[in-house]
Amino acid sequence: MTVQRDKRGESRDLEINPIFSREPVRVPRYALPDQGMEPDTAYQVVHDELMLDGNARQNLATFVSTWAEPQARRLMAECAEKNMIDKDEYPQTAELENRCVHMLARLWHAEDARHATGCSTTGSSEAAMLGGLALKRRWQHKRRAEGRPADRPNLVMGINVQICWEKFADYFEVEPRYVPMEGDRYHLTPDKAVELCDENTIGVVAVLGSTFDGSYEPVSGIAAALDDLESRTGLDIPVHVDGASGGMIAPFLDPDLTWDFRLPRVASINTSGHKYGLVMPGVGWALWRDRDALPDDLVFHVNYLGGDMPTFALNFSRPGAQVVAQYYNFLRLGFDGYRRVQRTCRDVATRLAAEIAGLGPFELITDGGELPVFAFRMRDGIDTFSVFDVSAALRERGWLVPAYTFPEHRTDLAALRVVVRNGFSHDLADLLLEDLRRALPRLREQHGPHRDADDAGGFAHGAETKNPRRPGRH
Numbered sequence: 199m200t201v202q203r204d205k206r207g208e209s210r211d212l213e214i215n216p217i218f219s220r221e222p223v224r225v226p227r228y229a230l231p232d233q234g235m236e237p238d239t240a241y242q243v244v245h246d247e248l249m250l251d252g253n254a255r256q257n258l259a260t261f262v263s264t265w266a267e268p269q270a271r272r273l274m275a276e277c278a279e280k281n282m283i284d285k286d287e288y289p290q291t292a293e294l295e296n297r298c299v300h301m302l303a304r305l306w307h308a309e310d311a312r313h314a315t316g317c318s319t320t321g322s323s324e325a326a327m328l329g330g331l332a333l334k335r336r337w338q339h340k341r342r343a344e345g346r347p348a349d350r351p352n353l354v355m356g357i358n359v360q361i362c363w364e365k366f367a368d369y370f371e372v373e374p375r376y377v378p379m380e381g382d383r384y385h386l387t388p389d390k391a392v393e394l395c396d397e398n399t400i401g402v403v404a405v406l407g408s409t410f411d412g413s414y415e416p417v418s419g420i421a422a423a424l425d426d427l428e429s430r431t432g433l434d435i436p437v438h439v440d441g442a443s444g445g446m447i448a449p450f451l452d453p454d455l456t457w458d459f460r461l462p463r464v465a466s467i468n469t470s471g472h473k474y475g476l477v478m479p480g481v482g483w484a485l486w487r488d489r490d491a492l493p494d495d496l497v498f499h500v501n502y503l504g505g506d507m508p509t510f511a512l513n514f515s516r517p518g519a520q521v522v523a524q525y526y527n528f529l530r531l532g533f534d535g536y537r538r539v540q541r542t543c544r545d546v547a548t549r550l551a552a553e554i555a556g557l558g559p560f561e562l563i564t565d566g567g568e569l570p571v572f573a574f575r576m577r578d579g580i581d582t583f584s585v586f587d588v589s590a591a592l593r594e595r596g597w598l599v600p601a602y603t604f605p606e607h608r609t610d611l612a613a614l615r616v617v618v619r620n621g622f623s624h625d626l627a628d629l630l631l632e633d634l635r636r637a638l639p640r641l642r643e644q645h646g647p648h649r650d651a652d653d654a655g656g657f658a659h660g661a662e663t664k665n666p667r668r669p670g671r672h
């Protein structure tokens with residue numbers, strides 16, 4: 199964080215008088231004020247600064263919920279003081295968490311949902327750390343039992359994985375093995391995954407779906423290729439499915455797609471409750487197919503204020519409100535309601551994608567038919583403006599549509615991406631389309647692109663490049 203300074207190099211204080219016709223107040227911006235102020239004054243100051251954040255509903259970069267029913271918000275406010283870790287003091291909040299885990303286990307076809315193991319987290323990132331740790335620990339146990347070295351674990355995944363997997367590998371000292379993109383292949387494929395596996399592979403991460411373009415990775419194909427690897431070599435490598443988004447899309451819209459615990463090789467799955475689980479940030483879920491998939495020595499038994507409490511988490515204290523809101527959504531919508539919401543998202547995404555393809559200068563990379571997310575690029579031969587110019591033009595009207603370059607081997611490819619979420623209606627999609635249409639004549643008249651990747655700003659939500667030498671967000 200850098201402190202903003204004025205031209206004379208002094209950090210500027212906040213002057214409140216006389217805007218709010220209150221007592222004159224002068225408060226430092228970057229130091230704790232000596233004295234406090236009236237709550238209304240403080241509220242107004244904070245409230246006004248936050249106006250500059252823009253309008254979350256127009257943020258088409260994020261996968262995270264920006265709309266919730268008033269009743270969900272009310273429940274969250276009612277639960278504001280509840281700490282998720284205090285399972286002894288708030289046993290009913292803990293019970294609701296437990297029910298959510300069971301509902302997800304059934305939704306994802308766990309063999310024995312009553313004995314499913316899982317937990318809520320702050321999001322998919324924490325869930326990914328837990329999933330990865332379980333894979334690592336299981337592999338270590340197996341290796342040690344065989345009397346073989348367990349010090350060089352690796353994890354196989356596509357280069358398109360969300361940044362949380364890069365973090366997992368780095369923080370927990372696992373060698374990340376990324377399958378690069380190649381030609382028109384923008385995610386992991388079975389043969390490429392297997393090529394990178396060896397006796398030190400703790401698991402393969404399959405993403406449902408990719409943050410780069412919304413496409414589903416072929417989980418069942420990856421599982422089948424690993425079955426084949428096992429029959430040839432004896433290597434038994436589990437799969438973790440990163441279903442941050444797709445874990446709450448596929449069960450409702452693609453019931454015949456086999457990606458979940460129906461595949462015996464799938465050991466664990468994560469999802470973000472705050473993405474297509476439709477809860478405000480931050481809640482995620484991590485589930486294991488059975489107790490064997492989650493080594494018991496990772497679970498701490500805390501004796502806390504008189505109760506024995508099993509916990510597998512990176513955090514200790516964390517809000518309970520989001521878990522309550524998740525349970526509210528499950529009750530409120532049911533299977534059918536979720537299907538309706540997700541169906542609408544997919545309809546809006548596919549229609550908007552088709553309309554954008556019809557404008558002329560753009561070519562779709564994906565069409566919104568898997569995740570309700572699509573990516574598009576400039577058609578060959580359009581060279582007066584770039585995707586970065588398009589992103590900037592839309593921003594003038596408040597829309598956040600990220601433009602970003604693809605990773606290694608396809609860094610030549612720059613794309614825009616739209617994430618359709620609950621609340622982004624056909625009507626709002628039309629307004630976006632109109633704004634895009636209106637911007638095109640001006641963009642066409644440019645003599646060349648005004649902006650490139652360096653001007654893009656960092657808001658691609660996981661679709662940022664993994665090579666730290668490249669400019670961007672690091």
Ligand SMILES: *Cc1c(COP(=O)(O)O)cnc(C)c1O
Pocket residue numbers: 261320321322323324326360362405406407408409440441442443470482660
């Ligand atoms: C969003 C996302 C994550 C990270 O999830 P958070 O809930 O934001 O922590 C991980 N993986 C994928 C595929 C995602 O889309």
